[in-house]
Amino acid sequence: MTTEGEGKAIQIEDLVVRYGDRQVIDHLSLGVAAGEVYGLLGGNGAGKSTTLQAILGFVSPTSGRVRVVGLDPSAEPVGVRRAIAYIPENVALYDHLSARENVDYFLRLARLRPEQDEMEAAFRTVGLAEEAWSRPVSGFSKGMRQKTAIALALLRRASVLLLDEPTSGLDPGATADFNALVSRLRGEGAAILIVTHDLIGVADIADRIGFLEKGRIGDEMVAEGPDRFDLRALHDRFARVRAA
């Protein structure tokens, strides 16, 4: 597992992002260590997407610092992205390609040479039905696209995972499978940042949860004990942050 600098795979310090006169991120600081799942919880307009954009190097900080595996995404966006596997809410795939061709292509873009056996194993792991592997993805459901993207993330063996509303639109069974996969990747040492507004969903897998509101972390909770999070307390604190 690659962690540099302050020992966190993702390190955000005092980040400020402005779009013109509008301040979207307000002195945000957070860190995600290797083998940790961090849930960034926030409502619409809280700054979740901008935070992700800053981590991915699509937005430059107005001030503050972002580091991913020790690299500055503003200065080295391509290097940072090679270290990250990103699964968006709506997975975009090439409709003219099959799931197998999509994964193969994206892996080649990441300078990886996938073995067919590995690819098939990844598809099996994410629960993508075998008959779908060679079908054009134009007919795939949202869940199947999500599974394809997760298979890709597995094969990327990235040290950092960014998940944007990953269980949105998935049925309960698929959500449980997804959570199991995330746990497995955490066990393998990946630093995982989940950005979501699904409080209950993220409570199942996150080690820490930060409440993002108006571009800053209003509160943070750490999983404790076998029940990890007290959902009622989680809900109350989230509501307090939003009301503040």
Next chain:
Amino acid sequence: MSVILSVAHNELRHLVRSRVALTGLILVALLTFAAALTSQAYQADQAALRERLQHAADEDFEAQPNRHPHRVVHFGHFAIRPASGLAAMDPGVEAYTGNMIFLEGHRQNSANFGDARQSSLLVRFGQLSPALVLQVIAPLLLVFIGAGMVAGERERGTLRQSLLAGVSGGALLAGKGLALGAAALVISAPAFALLLWLGVSSAARLSAVALSAGGYLAYLAFWTLLIIAVSATARRSRSALIALVGAWTFAVVLTPRVSPEIAAALAPLPTRVETDIAVQRDLRAMGDSHNPNDPYFAAFKQKTLKAYGVERVEDLPVNYRGLLALEGEKLTSSLFNRYSNQAFAAMEAQGRVMDALVVVSPTVAIRRLSMTLSETDLFAYRLFLEQAEAYRYDLVQRLNRLQATAVTAADDAAKSKSASAEARSRISAEYWRAMPHFDPARPSAADVMGRALPALAALLFWVVAGALFAAQAGRRLNRSAA
């Protein structure tokens, strides 16, 4: 490099699986093939026809019986322009200028001067040729294929996904450019095959073939780079398409059509009627060799008598009528040459304006380059006219000298009254059989290359500009794929 090839492979796979794009590609490739085939067949026929016609004209001229040399002057001759090596690739101005001139005494035929309106026609689109397909249709098809290559991916979200896989914007655009370039090569392959054929079949200079191929590759490379850069810059594929069709309209349709008008406005050419009137006026002012009181020819007579040391025309050792014909031809030819040179000077000035416009449109640059290398431009046409005129003048003066030396003054003067004098004034047909044939030289390789260089440099400028635009678009892509 492997990433660039992967992107290119994916694009080509998309192209092949997208029936519409593939169909368009195949149709335009077939069109280029048809243009190459028909153009080559037409030019081969033309070359054979012109050779036959010149041969027939030579035979007709030589088949004249014994006759008075001045009748041979009026019998006339034909000068036919041989087909140029790369005319099958780019017929250039040939379709508008004509390729045959009737040569006769006392005048240069008006076709030599050209029509003032002709200068604007010279650069208009004409018959279907590989040059036309590559210059006009190929960029348009590339626009339709490539406008959505990046912008479409942006709309579908796959652009962001690709960049997040860790590929740089530059590598992504290079891969897409490679795929679009491959499509351009498919479209243009029949034209390049024709060029190669013309090169190996010795019909054209290899240097011209190589530069022509290089010019067209540069032209298509420019369009490829522009299309990819615009597609990467536009937020939507529709916006990219509109912008690119606009650029195509400006560069390929508007500028080449408007530029001759601009050139004509800046360097006006007198109309044919104006030229004809001016020539007639000057001819009248020049003098009349048949009028004994004409001051010029009276002076000429005195000069001649003095030169031969005699008092009367009848005492001259040569036929004075022949000397008059020689002098008259010299005068009228110098007058015609003056007007011809003025017309060509104006056309050259127009050409310089057109040369300057290569920085406005790469299509103007490739047209100039292609016509120059194909030897179907105005320069090659002018060279033919000048050689035809030189041949005409030489032929007529040879005949006038024969009148002066081989026909006696007495027979010449009495031929309309005396049958025996008329018979003696007919000289042997062997004289015309011994006349040289019209054998025009092609523009020299150095001339062609020298004239091609500015357009070639302009094309390279456009390629560099396109590459810089694409590189900047690639860098911007790294920062924003939304």
